[in-house]
Amino acid sequence: MxxxxxxxxxxxxxxxxxxxxxxxxxxxxxxxxxxxxxxxxxxxxxxxxxxxxxxxxxxxxxxxxxxxxxxxxxxxxxxxxxxxxxxxxxxxxxxxxxxxxxxxxxxxxxxxxxxxxxxxxxxxxxxxxxxxxAKDPRLGYLVSCPTNVGTTMRASVHVRLVNLGKLPGFFQLVQRLKLEARGKYGETDRQYTGVFDISNAERLGKSEVTLINIMVEGVAKLIEIERQLEIGESVNIDEIAKS
Missing domain, CATH: 3.30.590.10 (Glutamine synthetase/guanido kinase, catalytic domain)
Structure with missing residues (x-):
């Protein structure tokens, strides 16, 4: 421009x-x-x-x-x-x-x-x-960043995952759930506080409602694992990711 x-x-x-x-x-x-x-x-x-x-x-x-x-x-x-x-x-x-x-x-x-x-x-x-x-009949709505083309919608929640966020394989698990995890204050936030911004990773090829449901269900799974860790249960992230 x-x-x-x-x-x-x-x-x-x-x-x-x-x-x-x-x-x-x-x-x-x-x-x-x-x-x-x-x-x-x-x-x-x-x-x-x-x-x-x-x-x-x-x-x-x-x-x-x-x-x-x-x-x-x-x-x-x-x-x-x-x-x-x-x-x-x-x-x-x-x-x-x-x-x-x-x-x-x-x-x-x-x-x-x-x-x-x-x-x-x-x-x-x-x-x-x-x-x-601006909308393309095949791709959907058009924006500057290619990863946002489609619905262009990013739905996220801030979730406290103090224990889970420290475990090896956490980010791989998030990816398997079709989500992405950022620091509390966005993608440039590198300070670990135990609070993550969890959002839908996809924008293209699915409806807004579907993407929100993926985010909600994935976050519920992460919270469930965090609660298991809080009460001292052992968790195998690799096995959970495979399932």
Whole structure:
């Protein structure tokens, strides 16, 4: 994308979010990165509300070009400094859009419903302006990272697996369950805290509901093994992975 392309996307999404009708979205804040102070920018990043500034990878790939021109965030709160949103849109961070719902607790269906309602709200406003999400009839929705092409959806939960996470073969077991495990704060988090971000590993060829069910069932299996370890039972990860 050129600088003017990013600015066009940023203006378009700003215009869309100003016209959101849903009660939980209509009073949100839209904040371009260029309008933030340095302190505000760092505070939002540290609170995991805003995306990180470019690293070596994003610079080398071109995703960090002209940073932070054309980058922005929409959050469904009236005061982003004192409130924590549960629905956000990142504009021009990696893809044109990254749409997120984050909720505490285990209500996966509620989080998914909230996400879909927000996506539909944005999609309606885009279509009123003659735009739509890029979609290939064979591959599905198109995004910057090839691993996300298809549904483009990543559904995850934070799970405490203090004992299981230390065992050799843990990540291989996660892969066999068609999941992926990251640190609590994403793929660049290398600090072991015993809390993992567990999500669906696949995006392509399956429906959103199927991928969520794979994640839920896999996480339930991991929690079951963790509870066995907590009470002192021996666990053979290799045998579990084979089964």
């Amino acid at each position: 050129s600088r003017s392309d990013r600015r066009k996307v940023e203006r378009l999404i700003h215009d869309c979010t100003k016209n959101f009708q849903a009660s939980n979205l209509s009073n949100g804040v839209y904040l371009p990165v260029l309008s933030m102070t340095n302190d505000q920018n760092l505070d939002l990043i540290e609170r995991h509300i805003l995306f990180d500034n470019p690293n070596e990878w994003t610079i080398a790939s071109g995703l960090g070009r002209d940073w932070p021109d054309g980058r922005a965030i929409y959050a469904n709160v009236s005061d982003i400094q004192s409130q924590t949103p549960d629905f956000m849109i990142w504009i021009n961070e990696e893809d044109h859009l990254r749409i997120m719902t984050l909720k505490k607790g285990g209500d996966i269906q509620g989080a998914f419903t909230s996400l879909m309602n927000g996506v539909r709200e944005l999609e309606r406003e885009l279509q009123l302006r003659g735009w739509h999400f």
